[in-house]
Amino acid sequence: MGRLLELMLNGRPRTDAVADNLLLLDYLREIVGLTGTKTGCDGGECGACTVLVDDRPRLSCLTLAATLQGRRVDTIESLARDGRLSAVQRGFHEKLGSQCGYCTPGFIMASAGLLRRNPSPNENEIRAALGSNICRCTGYVKIIEAVKYAAELHAAGASP
Amino acid sequence: MNETVPARNIGSYVPMIDGPEKVSGRAKYTADLIAPGMLAGRIYRSPYSHAEILEVDIAEALRLPGVKAIVTGADCDRTFGVLPIARSEHPLARDKVRYRGEPVAAVAAIDDATAKRAIGLIRLKVRELPAYYTAQAALVPAACNIHAHRPGNVERDVLFELGSVEQGFGDADLVREASYNCAEVCQNQMEMHAAVADYDRERARMTVHASTQVPYYVHLMLAQILDMDMSRIRVVKPHVGGGFGCRTETLNVELIAALLAKRAGGCVRMMINREETFITHRGRPETDIRLKLGLRRDGRITAVECECYQRGGAHSGYGIVTILYAGSMLYAIYDLHNVKYIGKRVLTNTPPCGAFRGHGTVDIRFAFESLLDQMAHELELDPIAVRRANYLTAPTFTDNDLMVNSYGLPECVDWVERASGWKARKGRLGNAKGLGFACSHYISGASKPVNWTGEPHATVKIKLDFDGSIVVLSGAADIGQGSTTILAQTVGEVLGLDLARIRVLTGDSEVVPKDNGSYSSRVTFMVGNAAIEAAHHLRRVLVEAAARKLEAKPEEIECLGEIYRAGAQDKGLTFNEVVTEALRDTGTITVTGNYSTIPQSHGGKKYRGAAIGGTMGYSYSAQVVEVRVDEDTGVVSVDKVWVAHDCGKALNRLTVEGQVQGSVWMGMGQAMSEETAYHDGLLITGNMLDYRVPTIEDSPPIEVGIVESNDPHGPFGAKEAGEGSLAAFLPALTNAIADAIGVRFNDLPVTPDRVFAAVEKRRRAHNGRSRAA
Numbered sequence: 013m014g015r016l017l018e019l020m021l022n023g024r025p026r027t028d029a030v031a032d033n034l035l036l037l038d039y040l041r042e043i044v045g046l047t048g049t050k051t052g053c054d055g056g057e058c059g060a061c062t063v064l065v066d067d068r069p070r071l072s073c074l075t076l077a078a079t080l081q082g083r084r085v086d087t088i089e090s091l092a093r094d095g096r097l098s099a100v101q102r103g104f105h106e107k108l109g110s111q112c113g114y115c116t117p118g119f120i121m122a123s124a125g126l127l128r129r130n131p132s133p134n135e136n137e138i139r140a141a142l143g144s145n146i147c148r149c150t151g152y153v154k155i156i157e158a159v160k161y162a163a164e165l166h167a168a169g170a171s172p
Numbered sequence: 173m174n175e176t177v178p179a180r181n182i183g184s185y186v187p188m189i190d191g192p193e194k195v196s197g198r199a200k201y202t203a204d205l206i207a208p209g210m211l212a213g214r215i216y217r218s219p220y221s222h223a224e225i226l227e228v229d230i231a232e233a234l235r236l237p238g239v240k241a242i243v244t245g246a247d248c249d250r251t252f253g254v255l256p257i258a259r260s261e262h263p264l265a266r267d268k269v270r271y272r273g274e275p276v277a278a279v280a281a282i283d284d285a286t287a288k289r290a291i292g293l294i295r296l297k298v299r300e301l302p303a304y305y306t307a308q309a310a311l312v313p314a315a316c317n318i319h320a321h322r323p324g325n326v327e328r329d330v331l332f333e334l335g336s337v338e339q340g341f342g343d344a345d346l347v348r349e350a351s352y353n354c355a356e357v358c359q360n361q362m363e364m365h366a367a368v369a370d371y372d373r374e375r376a377r378m379t380v381h382a383s384t385q386v387p388y389y390v391h392l393m394l395a396q397i398l399d400m401d402m403s404r405i406r407v408v409k410p411h412v413g414g415g416f417g418c419r420t421e422t423l424n425v426e427l428i429a430a431l432l433a434k435r436a437g438g439c440v441r442m443m444i445n446r447e448e449t450f451i452t453h454r455g456r457p458e459t460d461i462r463l464k465l466g467l468r469r470d471g472r473i474t475a476v477e478c479e480c481y482q483r484g485g486a487h488s489g490y491g492i493v494t495i496l497y498a499g500s501m502l503y504a505i506y507d508l509h510n511v512k513y514i515g516k517r518v519l520t521n522t523p524p525c526g527a528f529r530g531h532g533t534v535d536i537r538f539a540f541e542s543l544l545d546q547m548a549h550e551l552e553l554d555p556i557a558v559r560r561a562n563y564l565t566a567p568t569f570t571d572n573d574l575m576v577n578s579y580g581l582p583e584c585v586d587w588v589e590r591a592s593g594w595k596a597r598k599g600r601l602g603n604a605k606g607l608g609f610a611c612s613h614y615i616s617g618a619s620k621p622v623n624w625t626g627e628p629h630a631t632v633k634i635k636l637d638f639d640g641s642i643v644v645l646s647g648a649a650d651i652g653q654g655s656t657t658i659l660a661q662t663v664g665e666v667l668g669l670d671l672a673r674i675r676v677l678t679g680d681s682e683v684v685p686k687d688n689g690s691y692s693s694r695v696t697f698m699v700g701n702a703a704i705e706a707a708h709h710l711r712r713v714l715v716e717a718a719a720r721k722l723e724a725k726p727e728e729i730e731c732l733g734e735i736y737r738a739g740a741q742d743k744g745l746t747f748n749e750v751v752t753e754a755l756r757d758t759g760t761i762t763v764t765g766n767y768s769t770i771p772q773s774h775g776g777k778k779y780r781g782a783a784i785g786g787t788m789g790y791s792y793s794a795q796v797v798e799v800r801v802d803e804d805t806g807v808v809s810v811d812k813v814w815v816a817h818d819c820g821k822a823l824n825r826l827t828v829e830g831q832v833q834g835s836v837w838m839g840m841g842q843a844m845s846e847e848t849a850y851h852d853g854l855l856i857t858g859n860m861l862d863y864r865v866p867t868i869e870d871s872p873p874i875e876v877g878i879v880e881s882n883d884p885h886g887p888f889g890a891k892e893a894g895e896g897s898l899a900a901f902l903p904a905l906t907n908a909i910a911d912a913i914g915v916r917f918n919d920l921p922v923t924p925d926r927v928f929a930a931v932e933k934r935r936r937a938h939n940g941r942s943r944a945a
Binding site: 041042045046047048049050051052053054057058060087088089091092097101102104105106108110111112113114115116117120138139140142143144145146147148149150151152153154155156 | 359414
């Protein structure tokens with residue numbers, strides 16, 4: 013079975029016919045073509061597919077697209093504004109919070125979600141917010157630095 | 173007026189030049205290459221560990237509407253493998269299956285759901301054979317041979333004795349022997365394996381995009397497996413989500429995708445899942461080590477005897493090299509003379525092992541640094557003083573003929589001793605807290621390539637055209653370590669140009685020069701040197717053009733990057749003016765830089781395989797780990813790590829720090845929680861919850877000290893930075909636990925279960941003694 017899904021995707025209204033069992037992850041990657049959201053595991057283990065649904069981090073691999081009727085979904089592709097990186101993107105780039113880059117969209121979306129609800133998190137709050145994302149390259153040290161730096165940029169006026 | 177000066181590009185903190193793509197979601201990885209009409213590939217895998225194949229029945233699957241191609245072992249009788257002397261693996265099993273999960277057949281269909289249904293219709297008939305899941309079981313004389321050409325299931329026996337261990341142990345004041353077991357671990361890089369193979373039947377050409385560390389090997393193996401001329405094959409490496417060694421070898425994933433694409437006459441996207449990525453494996457083998465050391469009262473090591481068994485899995489893979497590294501790399505860190513090594517690489521009915529970060533050196537280093545710590549304790553010597561008593565003096569050659577030109581280990585040791593407050597804090601933290609220390613080292617590229625063709629080890633080309641942009645062409649595979657950035661930095665440094673002028677093109681065999689790939693930490697050293705040579709050639713061309721235009725001699729020309737001038741009073745020419753002049757006679761300029769290792773670095777001939785371990789430069793690392801042990805739960809927390817790494821010269825301090833922190837942390841995973849476990853050959857840890865990778869909440873601050881020993885052959889003095897710091901974490905952790913609670917762990921990983929059991933055992937023994945008293 014399927015239905016017409018209407019949602020706000022990266023700030024634009026969008027309508028698609030989707031099967032009831034279609035995962036949000038597959039909707040984004042295979043139907044819309046937004047491949048910035050990554051698949052890193054067989055379901056709910058790694059956080060690479062994290063997106064924001066109404067500003068809250070959500071694993072798109074455990075979410076049915078059809079449940080998002082009328083909701084606001086933001087992916088990694090939505091963050092840059094007018095060709096400039098957002099605060100979190102800049103943090104991950106400049107502080108080397110990203111090496112191979114594969115977990116990066118998930119980490120960045122989880123971090124953006126954190127800064128949207130808590131603009132100046134301490135280190136423990138950063139660790140807690142990113143506790144369900146796995147990175148295999150960095151050892152997380154520079155990811156923490158990246159989020160701290162992003163919070164500073166955000167405080168200075170940059171969008172998260 | 174601001175004086176123009178050449179841009180400086182090395183030695184500072186430089187974000188990766190491909191970072192903006194990665195943080196914006198624009199970076200394309202293999203699975204992201206979605207095209208209309210492409211087929212979905214899936215693999216049917218053996219449910220048996222060891223069996224003779226009687227029949228693979230695909231008739232019903234072929235009848236399923238939407239199925240476009242099915243291939244089985246019957247379609248390819250050719251073998252592949254990373255070592256030319258051990259290519260014994262079929263992309264799809266023929267005659268026998270040798271591990272649970274080995275590919276037997278594969279389907280290409282119009283969509284994934286159809287491919288999945290077709291897989292369910294394939295029938296495999298077999299005659300089961302006895303299966304062996306440990307090295308010991310496979311070595312039993314009555315065991316049947318997993319491969320006919322490897323009698324007794326021994327992939328490789330290694331034996332050497334350099335000096336006399338009998339005499340060495342005779343000279344010792346203390347001789348101790350211990351056994352160690354390190355569980356098998358897997359790279360578990362974030363990107364699951366993927367390949368997109370596109371066969372053009374009209375022109376008989378194959379294009380393969382693959383998540384690989386060595387596109388060149390993929391190219392060679394595709395030609396071999398597909399029986400196609402290499403000129404008809406194009407291999408592209410898109411962005412790659414990590415590798416850590418498992419993608420050094422060509423994997424069955426890309427070969428099967430290509431077989432399907434050729435059969436279907438179309439484009440096949442093969443994306444295997446996390447469990448299949450674990451099964452494809454190529455991780456670090458389970459290793460059993462018996463180590464015996466002789467020590468004098470002054471801390472000098474008098475003899476080393478080491479016996480090492482590796483459970484290699486069902487195919488040869490890198491096995492011969494891994495078991496040789498484990499022996500050869502006993503050397504080149506301390507001044508050792510009487511050394512005996514017995515190594516056995518064993519074939520078993522488990523997924524094939526491969527080259528994992530720190531290839532061959534990690535488990536041996538764990539044993540060595542553990543026993544050294546234990547013996548230092550027994551002799552009441554400071555573990556750091558014991559290391560100091562055994563330093564090498566560079567330049568030197570080791571007893572097994574390894575060339576050591578730069579040796580920053582003493583500075584690494586001094587740095588961590590100072591930074592951690594070792595002298596004041598060691599043994600005095602109390603409350604089940606402790607400090608542990610250890611050292612490690614690694615090569616900067618294997619001095620002999622796997623495929624010896626006589627070509628240079630690395631070739632880099634630079635193109636300069638009317639637009640004045642510098643285009644660096646290299647086959648070096650950036651897998652997240654930052655090699656593309658290093659290439660831009662080295663070229664920019666020689667030419668004095670800002671990175672904004674420099675573009676780096678990599679990863680497409682149609683365009684870039686061949687490269688031996690990203691393994692054994694070779695890229696910065698070898699490709700970096702080739703890039704420097706190419707940049708010097710280009711600079712010479714530009715200086716000569718400027719000299720012509722300015723009517724001066726080339727040696728009078730001063731290159732300031734954006735300005736070329738003939739003396740300080742001269743207003744000079746802009747870079748674009750020099751380019752225009754340089755292009756007048758030849759048009760588009762291309763220059764080439766090459767690099768080859770020197771014969772003295774190729775290792776010796778004192779035993780069979782003694783070339784393994786030879787390199788142009790060894791990196792060195794020292795670590796102090798601070799732990800807290802909860803004796804009621806067995807949970808060990810790492811509170812802090814201090815690590816110093818001798819990388820010769822940090823071309824990019826940001827990426828050096830990132831590589832060193834990542835290495836230390838990966839060592840932590842192996843030491844504390846990671847293990848691939850099997851039940852009768854069935855992988856039972858094939859996901860990221862059961863294969864327990866440390867999360868951000870488990871992971872400590874890691875403070876990095878960079879030591880620069882300026883290697884005489886390194887690019888601007890640089891050596892490797894991405895592997896050498898992994899190994900020291902493991903023994904530094906167990907040494908710290910011994911310091912904290914007085915219990916020594918010789919088996920990895922040190923899980924809370926093991927700690928709890930050991931603490932309980934000690935408690936009971938203690939209570940028993942109390943009662944007896």
